[in-house]
Amino acid sequence: MAPAVGDPALPSAPPPAQRPALRRTGRPTSVPRLSPGVPRASRAIRRRQTVIAYLFLAPTLLFFLVFLVLPLLFAALLALSRWTGFDLSDIRPVGMANFADLFAHGSTFLTPILTNTLLYAFGTVVLALCGALVIAHCVNRLRFRGFWRTLYFLPLVTTVVAVGNVWKYMYEPGGLINGVLNGLGLPSLAFLQDPDTALPSVIVVQAWASTGSAILILTAGLTAIPGVYYEAAELDGAGDRTIFWRITLPLLRPSLLFVCLTQFIAGLQSFALINVMTGDGGPGDATNVAALEMYQQAFRYGDWGIAGAAAFVLFLVIAVITALQLWLFRRKDEEA
Amino acid sequence: MKRRTFVGRAVGGTAGGITSRLASRMASGLASLMTNGAMARAVASGGALSGLAGCTAPGNEALREGGGGREEEGRGGAGPVTLTVLTHYANEPLKSALQGAVDAWNAGAGMGVGVGPGAGGARADADADAETARRRIQVRTTAVAFPDLLTTYMVRQAAGQEPDILHPYCLWTGQLVRAGVLRPAPPEVARQIRRNYSAAAVAGASVDGTLYGYPTEVQTYCLYYNKRLLHAAGIAGPPRTCEELEDAAYRTARRDRHGNTLVQGFGLSRSDDSTVVGQTLALLAARGGRFLTPDGRRTALGSPAGRAVLDLEHRLIERGAADPGVSLFKAFPAGQVAMAINAGWWTASLRNVMGASYREVGVAPVPGRTADDRGTLATGFLMGVNARSKHPQEAWEFLRWLNAAKVPANGSKAGGAVGKPVHGAGRSWQGQSLVTRMSALQVSVGSMTGRADDMRTLLLELAGATSVDPNLRPFLDALHYAAAEPNGPRAQQTKTLLRKNIEEVWTGRTPVDAALRTLSRQVDQELSRPY
Numbered sequence: 045m046a047p048a049v050g051d052p053a054l055p056s057a058p059p060p061a062q063r064p065a066l067r068r069t070g071r072p073t074s075v076p077r078l079s080p081g082v083p084r085a086s087r088a089i090r091r092r093q094t095v096i097a098y099l100f101l102a103p104t105l106l107f108f109l110v111f112l113v114l115p116l117l118f119a120a121l122l123a124l125s126r127w128t129g130f131d132l133s134d135i136r137p138v139g140m141a142n143f144a145d146l147f148a149h150g151s152t153f154l155t156p157i158l159t160n161t162l163l164y165a166f167g168t169v170v171l172a173l174c175g176a177l178v179i180a181h182c183v184n185r186l187r188f189r190g191f192w193r194t195l196y197f198l199p200l201v202t203t204v205v206a207v208g209n210v211w212k213y214m215y216e217p218g219g220l221i222n223g224v225l226n227g228l229g230l231p232s233l234a235f236l237q238d239p240d241t242a243l244p245s246v247i248v249v250q251a252w253a254s255t256g257s258a259i260l261i262l263t264a265g266l267t268a269i270p271g272v273y274y275e276a277a278e279l280d281g282a283g284d285r286t287i288f289w290r291i292t293l294p295l296l297r298p299s300l301l302f303v304c305l306t307q308f309i310a311g312l313q314s315f316a317l318i319n320v321m322t323g324d325g326g327p328g329d330a331t332n333v334a335a336l337e338m339y340q341q342a343f344r345y346g347d348w349g350i351a352g353a354a355a356f357v358l359f360l361v362i363a364v365i366t367a368l369q370l371w372l373f374r375r376k377d378e379e380a
Numbered sequence: 381m382k383r384r385t386f387v388g389r390a391v392g393g394t395a396g397g398i399t400s401r402l403a404s405r406m407a408s409g410l411a412s413l414m415t416n417g418a419m420a421r422a423v424a425s426g427g428a429l430s431g432l433a434g435c436t437a438p439g440n441e442a443l444r445e446g447g448g449g450r451e452e453e454g455r456g457g458a459g460p461v462t463l464t465v466l467t468h469y470a471n472e473p474l475k476s477a478l479q480g481a482v483d484a485w486n487a488g489a490g491m492g493v494g495v496g497p498g499a500g501g502a503r504a505d506a507d508a509d510a511e512t513a514r515r516r517i518q519v520r521t522t523a524v525a526f527p528d529l530l531t532t533y534m535v536r537q538a539a540g541q542e543p544d545i546l547h548p549y550c551l552w553t554g555q556l557v558r559a560g561v562l563r564p565a566p567p568e569v570a571r572q573i574r575r576n577y578s579a580a581a582v583a584g585a586s587v588d589g590t591l592y593g594y595p596t597e598v599q600t601y602c603l604y605y606n607k608r609l610l611h612a613a614g615i616a617g618p619p620r621t622c623e624e625l626e627d628a629a630y631r632t633a634r635r636d637r638h639g640n641t642l643v644q645g646f647g648l649s650r651s652d653d654s655t656v657v658g659q660t661l662a663l664l665a666a667r668g669g670r671f672l673t674p675d676g677r678r679t680a681l682g683s684p685a686g687r688a689v690l691d692l693e694h695r696l697i698e699r700g701a702a703d704p705g706v707s708l709f710k711a712f713p714a715g716q717v718a719m720a721i722n723a724g725w726w727t728a729s730l731r732n733v734m735g736a737s738y739r740e741v742g743v744a745p746v747p748g749r750t751a752d753d754r755g756t757l758a759t760g761f762l763m764g765v766n767a768r769s770k771h772p773q774e775a776w777e778f779l780r781w782l783n784a785a786k787v788p789a790n791g792s793k794a795g796g797a798v799g800k801p802v803h804g805a806g807r808s809w810q811g812q813s814l815v816t817r818m819s820a821l822q823v824s825v826g827s828m829t830g831r832a833d834d835m836r837t838l839l840l841e842l843a844g845a846t847s848v849d850p851n852l853r854p855f856l857d858a859l860h861y862a863a864a865e866p867n868g869p870r871a872q873q874t875k876t877l878l879r880k881n882i883e884e885v886w887t888g889r890t891p892v893d894a895a896l897r898t899l900s901r902q903v904d905q906e907l908s909r910p911y
Contacts, residue, residue: 102765128559130537145471150901152880159730192525217637217640217705226638239887270549324876327883328890343531344874346555 122352142353165311171251174256208320239330265299466543470523580758581830583864593764594783598830599836600858601662601722618744632718645701645718649708665755666748724855728826758862789856
C-alpha cells in the first residue's frame with residue numbers, strides 16, 4: 045500500500061514536533077500555536093501583528109461586506125418578502141410565496157424564460173468553444189500570433205450596445221445578411237421577428253462577441269503544451285487528427301474547463317445584449333431570459349420579491365451547472 | 381444593545397444626507413419584519429437613526445382624499461420653500477416649455493383667474509397676499525428620460541431623496557398609490573379636475589375613484605394615413621370601418637420579389653409595449669370592446685370584439701399587408717406605410733421629420749364595426765404631490781397655478797404658459813380667450829391636455845392665428861369618447877402580458893383563441909395576486 049501524503053514514514057516528512065499544529069480540519073494553521081512557555085511579550089507582539097494584519101485587510105473586508113454580503117442578505121430578505129421598491133419600511137414577509145408564484149401553473153418563468161436561459165447559455169458555450177478551439181488551433185500555427193489574437197479579441201473590447209445594434213441592423217429585413225441572402229436568390233428571413241429564429245440569432249451574436257476571450261485563453265493553453273509530446277507522436281507516425289484528439293485536446297482540458305465555466309456563467313447571467321437586440325425579450329417571450337425578467341420584475345413592475353426569488357433560482361441553477369461541469373472534467377482527468 | 385445604539389447614532393450623526401435617510405428607512409423596514417424580542421430591540425435602538433434623520437414613512441391615515449395629514453407642515457413656516465419637480469421632460473421642446481413656466485412662477489407671475497384666494501371686491505388685496513406668500517415658494521425641476529422615470533422615482537423614494545411633485549405616466553398611478561407614493565388631491569382640486577377634464581383624463585389620474593393629481597398631457601389614438609398612397613391605390617378617403625381598413629391595407633401593400641416589404645398597408649409595429657398594445661386597444665375600443673372588466677379585476681379581451689381585432693391583425697400580417705419587423709417610426713415618415721394607429725404626440729414628430737411631405741399625412745378616427753362607431757384609447761400623465769412632501773400645500777398651490785389658473789391664450793405660443801393674470805371667470809376676458817398654462821404649454825409642443833374647452837380654444841378658435849396643425853382635431857374629438865388605459869397596481873404587468881400574447885398571434889405561433897385563453901389565465905392570475 046502506498047504511503048499517504050504527510051505520513052511520518054515518508055523520508056521527506058518532518059518529525060511530529062517540527063510540523064505545524066493541525067486544526068480539526070487537518071489543514072495546517074498559518075500561525076503555529078504558541079506553547080505556554082513562550083514569553084508573554086512575544087504573545088503580545090503576535091497579537092499586535094494580528095490586529096495590524098486585520099487593519100490592512102479592513103478596507104477589502106469592508107468592500108466585500110458592503111458590496112457583496114449586505115446585498116446578498118438583502119436579496120435573500122427580498123426573496124422571502126413582498127416589496128414595491130419605494131419604501132424600505134414597507135417590506136412584508138411572505139415566506140416562500142414568491143417561489144411558489146414563480147413556478148405556479150401559467151407562470152412563464154420555468155417555460156419559456158428559464159428554458160431560454162439554459163438554451164442561450166448552452167448555445168453560446170457550444171458555438172464559442174468550438175469556434176475558439178478551431179481558430180486557436182489555426183492561429184497557433186500561424187506567424188504573427190499576437191496580431192491574430194488581438195484581431196479576434198477586438199469584439200470583446202467593443203461595448204455590448206454597439207455590438208448589439210450593429211448586428212440588429214444586419215439582421216433587419218433590409219439589412220446586410222438579408223441582402224446577401226437575396227443576392228443568392230434566397231428569400232429574406234425575419235431573424236429577430238420570428239420566434240423560431242430570434243433566440244438562435246442572438247446566441248450567434250453572443251458567441252461571436254465572446255469568442256475572443258476564449259481564443260486568448262486557448263492559445264495560451266496550446267502554447268503551454270510541451271513540444272516533446274508532438275515530437276514523440278510524429279516519431280510514432282501519428283496523424284494530425286490523432287495528435288489533436290489524443291494529445292492537444294486532453295492537455296488543453298484545464299483551459300477548456302475554464303472557458304466552459306466562465307462562458308456558461310456569463311451566458312446564464314446575460315442581460316444587456318438581449319435587451320439591446322430584442323428590447324423586452326420579444327417577440328412574445330421568445331428571447332426572454334432570467335436576468336431580463338428579474339430586471340423587469342424589479343424596476344418595471346415593482347415586484348422585488350419575485351425578482352429576488354428569481355435571482356436565487358438562477359444562482360442555484362448556476363451553482364448546479366458549475367458543479368456538474370467540474371465533476372465531469374475531474375472524472376475525465378481521473379480516467380486519463 | 382447600547383453598543384448598537386451608539387453605532388447607529390454615530391452613523392446618523394456623521395453620514396447625513398442619503399446615507400442616514402437610507403439607514404433610517406432600512407432600520408424601520410427591518411423593524412416591521414422583526415417579531416422576536418432581541419431583534420426588535422436591536423432595530424428599535426436603530427430607530428434612533430430614524431429620529432436623527434428626521435423622516436418617517438407617512439401613515440396611511442394621512443393619505444385620505446383631502447390633502448393628507450401633513451398640510452400643517454406646509455402651512456406653518458413662513459421661510460422660503462423650494463419645491464422639487466421630477467419629470468420626464470428631459471428633451472426639447474418640452475424641457476424649455478416647462479422651464480419657461482417654472483421660471484415665470486419663480487419670478488412671481490400672477491395667479492390667474494378663479495384660483496387665487498381673492499373673490500369679488502377683495503380680489504386685488506387677496507391676490508397681493510397670495511403673491512407675497514407665494515414668492516417664498518421656489519420651484520426646481522429635474523428631468524430624466526422617460527424610460528428611467530419610474531426607476532428614478534423608485535430609487536429616490538427609497539433613498540429619502542423624493543421630489544415634492546411627481547409627473548408619472550398614468551399607467552403607474554395604481555402602482556404608486558399602492559406603494560404610498562402619491563398623495564390624494566385635496567377635495568376642491570378633485571372637484572375642479574372632475575368638472576374641467578375629460579372622463580378619460582380623470583380616470584387616468586384616479587385609482588378607485590380617488591384623484592391623485594392634475595392630468596397633464598393626454599394622448600388619444602387615431603388613424604394616421606398617407607393620402608398619396610391611398611390615392612395611388614384608388615382610395616378616395618380614409619377608411620371608416622374595419623372592413624374598409626382591411627381592404628385599403630391589402631390594396632396599398634407592396635413587396636419585392638424577395639418578399640421584402642416596400643409598402644405596408646397597415647403598420648403594426650412591435651417597437652415597445654405602448655405601440656403594440658396602444659394600437660390593439662384602440663381598435664378594440666372602436667369595436668366596443670375593452671381589455672379589463674370595469675372593476676379591473678379580470679380580463680375582458682375574450683369578447684367577440686377582442687377576437688375580431690386579433691384576427692384582423694393576424695390576417696393583415698399573414699397576407700403581407702403588415703410587417704411588424706419594420707420600424708413604423710422610420711417607415712411611415714419615409715412614405716412606406718399607408719395607415720397606422722398611433723397617439724397624438726406623433727403629429728409633432730412627423731411634422732419635424734417629414735418636412736414638406738407632412739402634407740401627405742391625414743388623421744381620422746379609428747375605424748370601428750360601422751362608420752358611426754366611435755371609440756379609442758387614451759393614455760397620459762399626471763402631476764401629483766408626493767406623500768412624503770413636507771410642503772404639500774405649497775405643491776398643490778403651484779400645481780393649481782400651472783394647471784388650473786387661466787391666462788390669455790393668444791399673444792404667443794408660450795403666452796399661456798407664462799402669461800399675466802387676469803381677473804374674471806369663464807372662458808374669455810375682455811374679448812380674449814382664456815386657457816390654463818399647462819394647456820398652452822402642451823399645445824405649444826404639439827400635444828394636448830384633457831381640458832376639452834382649452835383645446836377647442838387653442839386648436840380651433842386660434843388655429844388661423846397660430847397655424848395649429850389641423851390633424852390634431854380628430855385627437856381633440858377623441859377626448860370625448862376615448863377610454864382610459866387601465867391603471868391598477870399591476871397595470872404594467874398586465875400590459876406586458878397583453879403585448880406578449882399579441883406578439884404570439886402576430887408571429888403565428890399561437891392561434892387567436894389559444895392566445896386569448898393564455899392571456900386570460902395569465903392576467904387573471906396576476907390581478908389576483910396581492911400587491
